[in-house]
Amino acid sequence: MDFGLHRAAERLRNASRVAVVTGAGVSAASGVPTFRGADGLWSNFRVEELATPEAFARDPRLVWNWYEWRRRLVAGCRPNRAHEVLAAWSRRYPQFTLITQNVDGLHERAGTRNVVRFHGSLWELSCWDRCAGSPERWRDETVPFVELPPRCPHCGGLARPGVVWFGEPIDPRVSARAITALDCDVCLVVGTSAVVYPAAGLADEARNRGALTIEINPEPTDATPRFDLVLQGPAEEFLDRLEAELSSGSRLSSSQ
Ligand code: OAD
Numbered sequence: 001m002d003f004g005l006h007r008a009a010e011r012l013r014n015a016s017r018v019a020v021v022t023g024a025g026v027s028a029a030s031g032v033p034t035f036r037g038a039d040g041l042w043s044n045f046r047v048e049e050l051a052t053p054e055a056f057a058r059d060p061r062l063v064w065n066w067y068e069w070r071r072r073l074v075a076g077c078r079p080n081r082a083h084e085v086l087a088a089w090s091r092r093y094p095q096f097t098l099i100t101q102n103v104d105g106l107h108e109r110a111g112t113r114n115v116v117r118f119h120g121s122l123w124e125l126s127c128w129d130r131c132a133g134s135p136e137r138w139r140d141e142t143v144p145f146v147e148l149p150p151r152c153p154h155c156g157g158l159a160r161p162g163v164v165w166f167g168e169p170i171d172p173r174v175s176a177r178a179i180t181a182l183d184c185d186v187c188l189v190v191g192t193s194a195v196v197y198p199a200a201g202l203a204d205e206a207r208n209r210g211a212l213t214i215e216i217n218p219e220p221t222d223a224t225p226r227f228d229l230v231l232q233g234p235a236e237e238f239l240d241r242l243e244a245e246l247s248s249g250s251r252l253s254s255s256q
Helices: 002-013 024-030 053-058 060-075 081-092 172-181 199-208 235-255
Strands: 017-022 095-100 115-117 120-127 159-163 186-190 212-216 229-231
Touching: 002 212, 002 229, 002 235, 017 081, 017 199, 024 081, 024 235, 053 060, 060 120, 060 159, 081 095, 081 235, 095 172, 115 172, 186 199, 199 212, 212 235
Parallel strands: 017 095, 017 186, 095 115, 186 212, 212 229
Antiparallel strands: 120 159
């Protein structure tokens, strides 16, 4: 385990282009439940039953109740050590991109630069009817909403969460930013079950382009065998240990 950590730290120390892909596990230590863990269910619904345009069309109140619950929960959470370390790296590396599947906004709250929100944001809304008067998305951090479901301020119709649902494409501009970042020295994938595509394929593409790929997760995933290095454990612990190795390495070299 320590061998993997040393190798990862060595490669990170010599890297200038770093891409990090994160999933729900990064926010677990902040108290945000993951989607597919034992505590990931909400009122006995699976995420695939709620996070779809069809579910919203059928029962917008039910879907909004779930998002309202998550907005309230996340509003009471704080970034953890994993977010903090990644935020520090975003300022340290000349080229750093954090591609997150998380919609909770905790990376941004930790001060991370260059975040690509692959699946959108809990804190943005858009018009369900895509009315001509409304912007593509707008920010709304109201917790709780006065009226549920919330309304589009432009046409008075239904507003929807500004997130990507199953069956919906990733915004091509967002995809393009993510794909550009995969030309990197090290690609780190942290806290994702790697079952939702296209996000789950990003590390493979980085590897095809010559990057060293590292997975950090307490559990093996379907993608584990495809990584160059696997650090099996919680993100908040391993990122903290990597950061400690990196800082002791730089202290060493600056004192020589
Ligand atoms: P999942 O809930 O599928 O997976 C969370 C992963 O985090 C699992 O592999 C856990 O082993 C791992 N994990 C748990 N605690 C951890 C910790 N402390 N440190 C590191 N890892 C930990 O969440 P995602 O992979 O993010 O999409 O899910 C992907 C997408 O599915 C989400 O973005 C969302 C969901 O449906 C949409 O809503 C479109």
